[in-house]
Amino acid sequence: MTHLTSETFDANARAALTDTQLRGALRKATSLFGERRLEATKSLPNWEDLRSQARAIKDETLLHLDGYLEQFESNATQAGAQIHWARDAAEANSIVCRLARERNARLAVKSKSMATEEIHLNAALEAEGIEALETDLGEYIIQLAGETPSHIIAPAIHKTKGQIAELFVDKLGIERTSDVSKLTSTARQILRAKFGAADIGISGVNFGVAETGTILILENEGNIRLTTSLPKTHIAVMGIEKVIPSFANLEVFLKLLPRSGTGQHLTSYQSLITGTKRRPEDEGPDELHIILLDNGRSRMLARAVTRQSLACIRCGACLNACPVYQQVGGHAYGSVYPGPIGAVITPQLFGLAKAAQLPYASSLCGACREVCPVKIDIPELLLYLRAKITEGPERQEAGGGWQEEGPAKRRRLEHLAFKIWAAVMTRPRLYEWNGKLLRVFQRFIVRGGKIGKVGGVLTMIAPPLGAWTKARDLRPIDARSFRERWRETNGFGDD
């Protein structure tokens, strides 16, 4: 499979729409997750309070992020962890690779982590000759297939069990089976041997507690517990926005995250790790390295509207709720972060020019905002980013990291069209004449009382007309305008 990019969302989406198997899988997954989420939220009488409280905690943290990070660093260090800071992906990867090299590591087991996907850590490790093995079942399948995740919490939902069986026969040499539990136990057996042999365990972080220096990681399978317990060295990659002030704050997030993600009241396992073991004979790794990753996050702090992107706890609820994601799936976004949240953080992390189509990949229906456990106003962000794209580099204010070339040009024509529209709409006489003119012109394209597929010259003059009528009819303008009828009847009905 070729790797899709964010630059070509429109084309990716069109291709995805013809994939009936993918759309079936998406329908099943998004509706199931959606139903379970709704049911789980009903089990708490104070769901709305929890959302507000979570957002308040995140807002407070982000407004003092420097201080909370320093506090986290100091407390984690006190408990024996080593903190590393990485400005960007290259810096984070070079830290992990250096740590691996210094320990003569051959094999690293990994648990699912969006941050490590974001920096393409696996490729960096492989380049050093270190095997980086994904151990989450979904991620393991995807890695075997050489693909990328299509959903934040269910990375392999785009694949059928038949395709997975095929893959296992092909790559692992097992006998053909359509039994899901047999496929699962095959992966379990292979991975258990790897856990035992791994030199390094690499994980992400869901929450980092400033007050105690604790990292918390949630999961269902047990591979995170294995990754963080068995190898001698544990490396955790943590986005700087993952820090929260106090240990007590965990309650709110532990109530929101599993319910929003999978509809569980609590996932099977939570690992709360504070530094390293106290005595050498204790269980667990000898070393814990926590890499604090910026990679474009700190500049999102520059405005309240963009800052809220950093409140995201990566539950995936907005993906399931989104009518666009439901149809095209995660790969079309060409980013490790798909769906509505991906459409707003991808351009912010990697640049508007690289993801200019993503803020438009939305109907602005607001379903994402409704389900977001931390009340991120994603439609507001989408509009903000669209405005940035339309403004073009020369009109963008200083700061915020938005000085970019490229996507703006494509939107200039649209800008001009709206200017003309505004001019017509604010001048009654011009408006009336314009209506008369259009009524004359439309005679050439009205067939049987409607405007069907429009092509040729008209499409060149007004491209949206062609796009709109490709799949639907357009109603022609009435023979008499509202104003004309009003004048004729003095405002009374004329039938």
Add this chain to the structure above:
Amino acid sequence: MIRADQLASDARVAILNSIRAHLAESALHEHAAEDRKSERAAENQPTSIALASSGPDVARSPVETFREKLEMVGGHCVVVRDEAEAARSLSRILAELQTTPLRARRIALSDAPSVSRLIKAAEIEVDELTTSPNAADLFGYDVGVTTAQAAIAETGTLVLESESERHRLVSLLPPVHIAIIKAEDICLTLGDALRYVRRGGQPGMSRAITFITGPSRTADIELTLTIGVHGPQELYVIVCM
């Protein structure tokens, strides 16, 4: 050549400066300077909105709620009156497992004194009983027996603290995990459990705290729920009154 630690401190300073600069820009832009309070301390952060406890569940006995919630997520729960009954329960569970493909012939124990006491009192025939086997050997065991330091009634969750017991791997590697817990150690809510493990502050906290709610599970293949992927596929909890 630039030394690695020099680079590291550069990155730290650069990131913190970037955070401060962008926050300052935001404050200027949005006149939000008053939001950025001059003093930030852990004790005055917003935990103000009181969390209502989770409805009708907590009105019943914590043990009953715990059992119900644990069974809802596929765990097994037995409530017993004393240690003698707990030992009989343990024998029965192991005997039943021995008739299944899970075998239950090689048993790994944590180093908790109550676990050894219980296993001595239980009448079972097994091939091997080992306290705290090393990690490499643990892969070959059928059952792990531990205690739990606390539990959460409203979610059916066990709480394991590494400072109290050597159970991080015994509870994880064998396909069956049996945990014994005292009824008085069951907290009502998640919030209570978090306060419990946090007691005495960071210096006293366990370095590894594990919350366990039911057996290991996945739905990564066609959303088909499969129990027992990397962790135990069976979880038994014996609650001793």
